[in-house]
Amino acid sequence: MTQQSPILRVIARFALPLTMLVAIRIFFQGHDLPGGGFIAGVLLAAAGATYLLAFGVTRAARFRWWKVSVVGLLISVGNGVVPLLRGEAYMDNHFIDAGPIHLPTATFFDLGVMLIVVGTLMTIFVELSLERR
Amino acid sequence: MQPMLPLAVLAPFAAAAAVLLVGRRAPRAHGVLVLIAAVASFIALARIPAGDAVPHFTLPWMPAIDVAFALRGDPFGLFLALLVAGVGAFVALYAIPYMQVEDPVAQRRFFAALAAFMGSMLGIALADDLILLFVFWELTSITSFLLIGFRFADDRAKAGAVLALQVTALGGLAMSVGFLLVGQVTGTFSLSAIAGDRELVARLLASPLAAPALVLVLLGAFTKSAQVPFHFWLPRAMVAPTPVSAYLHAATMVKAGVFLLARMLPLFEGSPLWAPLLTTVGTATMTYGAWRAFRETDLKAILAYTTASTLGLITLLYGLEAPDQDALQILSHALYKGALFLVVGIVEHRVHTRDIRQLGGLARELPWAFAACILGALSMAGIPPLLGFLAKESFYSELLLNPAIGPLLARGVVLTAAVAANALLAAVAARLVVAIFLGPPSAVVASHLGAAARHRDVPPLWISPLALGSGALALGLLGLTTFTDELAAGASSRARARLHLSLVPALGLPLYLTLVTLVLATVVYWKRDRFVALQHQLTFGPSADAHWESMVALVGRIGDAFSARWQNGSLRWYLTLILVAVPALAGYALVTLGLSYRAISGSLADMPWYGFLLCVLLAVATLTAVRATTRLQAAIATTTIGFVVSMLFVVYRSPDILLTQILIETVSTIFVLLVLIFLPPFPRHDLSRSGRMVNAAIAAVFSFAITVLMLLSMTPGLREPDNISTRPGGLLSLSLAEGGGANAVNVIIVDIRAMDTNGEITVLVVVGLCIYGLLRTRREAT
Numbered sequence: 001m002t003q004q005s006p007i008l009r010v011i012a013r014f015a016l017p018l019t020m021l022v023a024i025r026i027f028f029q030g031h032d033l034p035g036g037g038f039i040a041g042v043l044l045a046a047a048g049a050t051y052l053l054a055f056g057v058t059r060a061a062r063f064r065w066w067k068v069s070v071v072g073l074l075i076s077v078g079n080g081v082v083p084l085l086r087g088e089a090y091m092d093n094h095f096i097d098a099g100p101i102h103l104p105t106a107t108f109f110d111l112g113v114m115l116i117v118v119g120t121l122m123t124i125f126v127e128l129s130l131e132r133r
Numbered sequence: 134m135q136p137m138l139p140l141a142v143l144a145p146f147a148a149a150a151a152v153l154l155v156g157r158r159a160p161r162a163h164g165v166l167v168l169i170a171a172v173a174s175f176i177a178l179a180r181i182p183a184g185d186a187v188p189h190f191t192l193p194w195m196p197a198i199d200v201a202f203a204l205r206g207d208p209f210g211l212f213l214a215l216l217v218a219g220v221g222a223f224v225a226l227y228a229i230p231y232m233q234v235e236d237p238v239a240q241r242r243f244f245a246a247l248a249a250f251m252g253s254m255l256g257i258a259l260a261d262d263l264i265l266l267f268v269f270w271e272l273t274s275i276t277s278f279l280l281i282g283f284r285f286a287d288d289r290a291k292a293g294a295v296l297a298l299q300v301t302a303l304g305g306l307a308m309s310v311g312f313l314l315v316g317q318v319t320g321t322f323s324l325s326a327i328a329g330d331r332e333l334v335a336r337l338l339a340s341p342l343a344a345p346a347l348v349l350v351l352l353g354a355f356t357k358s359a360q361v362p363f364h365f366w367l368p369r370a371m372v373a374p375t376p377v378s379a380y381l382h383a384a385t386m387v388k389a390g391v392f393l394l395a396r397m398l399p400l401f402e403g404s405p406l407w408a409p410l411l412t413t414v415g416t417a418t419m420t421y422g423a424w425r426a427f428r429e430t431d432l433k434a435i436l437a438y439t440t441a442s443t444l445g446l447i448t449l450l451y452g453l454e455a456p457d458q459d460a461l462q463i464l465s466h467a468l469y470k471g472a473l474f475l476v477v478g479i480v481e482h483r484v485h486t487r488d489i490r491q492l493g494g495l496a497r498e499l500p501w502a503f504a505a506c507i508l509g510a511l512s513m514a515g516i517p518p519l520l521g522f523l524a525k526e527s528f529y530s531e532l533l534l535n536p537a538i539g540p541l542l543a544r545g546v547v548l549t550a551a552v553a554a555n556a557l558l559a560a561v562a563a564r565l566v567v568a569i570f571l572g573p574p575s576a577v578v579a580s581h582l583g584a585a586a587r588h589r590d591v592p593p594l595w596i597s598p599l600a601l602g603s604g605a606l607a608l609g610l611l612g613l614t615t616f617t618d619e620l621a622a623g624a625s626s627r628a629r630a631r632l633h634l635s636l637v638p639a640l641g642l643p644l645y646l647t648l649v650t651l652v653l654a655t656v657v658y659w660k661r662d663r664f665v666a667l668q669h670q671l672t673f674g675p676s677a678d679a680h681w682e683s684m685v686a687l688v689g690r691i692g693d694a695f696s697a698r699w700q701n702g703s704l705r706w707y708l709t710l711i712l713v714a715v716p717a718l719a720g721y722a723l724v725t726l727g728l729s730y731r732a733i734s735g736s737l738a739d740m741p742w743y744g745f746l747l748c749v750l751l752a753v754a755t756l757t758a759v760r761a762t763t764r765l766q767a768a769i770a771t772t773t774i775g776f777v778v779s780m781l782f783v784v785y786r787s788p789d790i791l792l793t794q795i796l797i798e799t800v801s802t803i804f805v806l807l808v809l810i811f812l813p814p815f816p817r818h819d820l821s822r823s824g825r826m827v828n829a830a831i832a833a834v835f836s837f838a839i840t841v842l843m844l845l846s847m848t849p850g851l852r853e854p855d856n857i858s859t860r861p862g863g864l865l866s867l868s869l870a871e872g873g874g875a876n877a878v879n880v881i882i883v884d885i886r887a888m889d890t891n892g893e894i895t896v897l898v899v900v901g902l903c904i905y906g907l908l909r910t911r912r913e914a915t
Binding site: 026028030031032033034035036037038039042043045046049065066069070072073076077080090091093102104106107109110112113116118119120123124125127128130131132 | 704788789810874879884891894900905
């Protein structure tokens with residue numbers, strides 16, 4: 001995969017930011033409409049795969065993707081531990097109300113899920129692309 | 134609430150953390166930290182005021198199942214805790230110079246594990262909750278594994294550590310099941326609550342679960358205290374550094390087993406199994422340990438077998454339901470055996486061997502160690518005025534007077550065994566002193582004597598053993614007053630225990646038995662070479678650890694055979710299993726529910742024309758996949774199937790699943806393309822005709838079963854199980870009320886069932902890391 005098609009590159013240039021925007025939108029609408037962390041994560045991973053195919057694996061492999069998934073796990077578990085420290089049950093949900101923002105703390109858990117999905121899928125993509133016969 | 138109890142237990146754990154944090158920058162501080170923690174725990178426990186009320190400390194831990202972080206300082210528990218902290222302080226003091234030759238990283242590991250062990254052991258002594266007791270119990274197994282395997286580069290150390298962990302952890306697991314049974318029957322895990330309630334004890338004994346519970350708990354106690362037939366791990370654990378052997382395998386950890394017996398005595402003494410099991414195992418261990426000890430040549434193995442012997446003696450006492458003198462026996466043994474082990478450490482440090490045949494004439498070179506060894510050996514032999522004498526007198530009079538022993542024959546057997554064991558122990562004691570210290574220096578000793586002694590700037594090694602030995606002497610001399618008697622009786626696990634200890638022996642049978650013991654010991658020692666030859670003639674059959682190892686190997690072979698049959702790596706075989714199991718289980722469920730495909734009420738009336746078109750496409754794609762001749766063809770066809778299926782979700786208007794399905798299809802297509810070039814050629818026609826027919830039949834049955842299941846799931850009566858309904862309490866209503874979201878699927882994933890998701894994402898992360906590690910390391914290796 002050393003020679004990438006220029007068409008793919010041009011498309012990827014435009015598609016990537018769009019896909020990311022859509023992923024963010026899908027992530028936040030997940031509470032009430034179809035979407036959520038898992039789907040947003042898979043979408044981002046698909047975007048990442050496009051990037052990988054368009055610009056080559058060496059550029060994609062410069063980043064240690066597994067770190068993303070580890071950070072995601074820390075966020076998810078941390079979100080569960082916070083209520084524990086306040087003497088409530090692990091993973092207890094709360095609502096954060098600050099002005100116009102109305103956010104369930106489960107959103108942070110979902111954010112962790114998203115990062116884990118992106119990180120793990122990208123790790124697998126990159127590592128498989130780096131394999132040589 | 135007595136805050137000193139948790140403080141005493143936590144101090145060593147804090148020291149362990151501190152040792153790890155201080156790091157390699159201050160290697161000197163490690164041992165000192167452990168020493169401070171031991172002294173602090175000792176002072177904290179000693180400052181608990183004596184009174185009528187038993188000090189206790191309780192924090193709720195898992196209140197839903199009535200498990201508490203409950204500590205209780207009854208006299209016997211406090212006694213063991215003080216012993217653990219006190220001997221711990223001496224061992225730490227000894228270990229500072231002893232471990233100085235090791236490199237700082239190893240020292241840090243050693244002292245951290247030693248401190249954590251001390252904390253766990255204090256936890257066992259003070260725990261009042263069975264579950265808490267089990268947790269501390271397992272912690273001692275793990276920390277002792279780390280300590281025995283301290284020199285893990287050495288294969289023998291590794292094997293010894295693994296063996297000790299296997300035996301004690303297996304016993305611990307059995308014990309935990311026994312505890313659960315006790316909790317099940319009595320409804321509480323609190324030891325004092327059960328033991329203090331006659332009705333609960335009666336209910337426990339009347340239950341059919343009493344016998345299994347007792348046997349399981351005893352397995353835990355016997356494995357930990359190295360009782361026959363689980364004695365073999367203890368000599369093998371002697372590869373540990375000597376301070377560890379002295380602390381874990383003489384003074385404290387092996388005492389946990391007999392301590393558990395003391396805790397269980399009020400619960401199970403009415404059981405018909407208690408006395409026979411304990412007296413048999415105790416007598417056997419007492420005799421066998423002493424017998425083996427005389428034959429060994431490695432100093433630490435000798436001491437290990439004598440330890441097993443004394444633990445057998447204590448087990449026997451519990452079997453006779455005579456716990457009055459348990460504190461006396463434990464204290465006496467801890468003092469002299471700790472001293473002897475530490476002396477062996479000094480000898481090994483000086484001349485680099487533990488083989489008793491190569492030693493001799495060290496008295497002039499190591500005068501203080503010689504003094505400590507004499508004190509320890511005299512106490513072990515039971516010679517006045519040491520504490521060991523009082524312990525042995527007391528043991529003999531118990532055997533002579535105890536009403537529980539029963540017929541004259543049984544009393545005769547137990548008495549003979551006791552005299553024989555004690556005579557052998559006395560002969561071993563004589564052998565230790567003479568062979569190590571007296572006579573002219575042996576060749577090995579002489580070759581080391583020229584070298585200058587090391588460690589000028591640290592406390593000398595002999596302080597701790599001499600202190601322990603002097604303790605045995607002092608307590609023995611105090612037998613002239615009533616002090617030792619009151620101390621041992623007050624610390625006993627039986628309330629208002631009665632002992633009649635006196636250094637001035639009364640004329641009577643116990644004294645005569647002591648004389649017989651000493652005469653026998655003299656004879657055995659005099660004719661020691663012929664006696665050892667006789668022992669070797671009487672040895673036959675494979676040893677106990679050989680049996681154990683063949684059992685462990687058997688487990689491995691069963692595992693191998695199982696995976697060779699069921700996990701043979703053939704994807705086709707796995708698929709066959711799944712495709713057969715799913716219809717079978719589903720069919721069974723449907724039959725027991727009384728459902729058949731006739732209940733299906735679906736119709737195709739609301740299917741639009743493009744829906745049918747999609748189904749035709751689906752059929753074509755599926756046939757293409759089946760008939761594909763290359764992997765690429767098959768991959769494209771299956772991808773097509775996935776996308777057409779997701780189009781069907783458009784027809785049935787479920788955008789949620791549609792979105793997921795399309796994205797998953799995209800990602801899996803990328804996967805397939807990435808791995809396609811690594812796959813071997815497409816093996817299409819390697820199956821016989823009949824094999825293909827069987828596969829076709831399995832596929833047909835499977836798809837029929839899945840179709841029926843899916844259609845049935847849309848049938849009224851099955852469609853809306855209670856827990857997913859919009860009714861109050863159902864998941865759909867919970868979603869809005871508690872999660873505040875209208876997308877029930879997502880709210881279930883991230884909020885209501887967040888624990889499940891938590892597990893799944895953890896697996897996902899681990900899988901990612903594994904793939905990264907596996908592929909990276911393989912690439913970098915080539």
